[in-house]
Amino acid sequence: MDCLVFTARGEHAMFRQPETTTSALTFSCIHPVATKGLVGAVMGLDNGMFGMNNAKLAVSRNELYESTLDMRVGIRVLKPVRKDTQNFSLVTMKSEHLFNFQSPMQFLRDVEYELFIAWDSKKLDKLETALKTRIYGITPYLGVSDFGAKLSFVKRCDAKLIENATAVDTVIPVRCIKSMKFSACSLNVETVNLFPTRNNELREYISRETVKFAFEGNRNCAINGDFDAEVYNVDGCNVYFF
Template sequence: MKILSFTASGSYARFRCSHTTTSALTYSSIHPVAVRGLIGAMLGIEYHELYEKTKDLQIGIKLLNPVIKDTQAFNLIPQTKNNSAANFQSRIQFLRDPAYQIYVQGESAILSELQEVLTNRNFVFTPYLGNSEHIAKVDFVGLYDPKTIKSKFSDTIMVKELVDLEKLDMDQICFDRIPIMNNATREYKEYQNVVMTPQNRTPLRKEQEVFKVGEDHVCFL
């Protein structure tokens, strides 16, 4: 199968952690479930069809900028009819200057359709990074015939258990537990502990099979 690559960036992003309510935290990066939603928006896939049409897409994510989080306080106003509850303040986290290179592997039909909308920039719905307020700048990079090689490093977000942590500069990495799969009702059903190293090649514990896409070594989550 071919692999399509595109970049997505913006001034801010927020991928809300599902276990938070009034104090909304964000995952440290866009995750595979959010990428499938982003692809669905650009292609105009209907909500009730999104899961079935994107569930088999394999997603790899490369961080292009360091992970920086801002926290802002908001005064939230109850919107329920006849709700006399008082306004309340909430602290909400955002990612600042997020930028990603996304790798997508899947059926040729959906990759061709995605390449067309990315190249012509005729998105059905405006792409955004987690919240509709955070519009994404999306650019097509290329469509590749990948090679499978053995490598001791990866350029993409990796499962923590596969990373050689002793060879990493701890000031330059980020750990998180992110959702990698959901179900038809948008409930997260599978998570992975991952390591993110922006613009640095991530050393692995041992040689792994990876995809060589251009100059990058890509692993899918």
């Protein structure tokens, strides 16, 4: 399976949980839907933005959605999760009597991800060119437009299916973990609930999972155990693809 690997870094990031409104919370790491959006920005794919009057009306051709239907995504979280909360003043412009209130918003600080993209080879060729030349269709960012994402091409290689994998280095759904083995008392396993894995052409989440990834100290480490999932070796890294 043809696979491209690149890293994405940022001072701040936010992958908003849709259930939160005025007190906006973020998922603990980038998710597959956001990763597809990041790739779309790099390649300048049109996301078919809605009309102003009714988001449920027919939309223009959603090039991003259609082009990434066959994309598979692996996510490796390279830095521990650090969250900050900042307060913003929200001002209403619809009422006769203007008022404002404090709204806490949660951000991720100092993030870095290694992203594995398995896709059509011709599409990967275009993505590789964009990453190497740093000529992007749209300025990429990690959910916070004031802080651009720093992207770096890593490698292009073949992802090979592993028989009976005993370790996974990337984010993996809980349903795929039959058992876990803890070899270090300092192992920190992060759990993320309602993690978006797929959306539709209206950009609505239609598939969500509970997922896990692990750290030992300040470095990413594998989850060891027995797995009921397809795991691929990508140049020495055991990857689960969404």
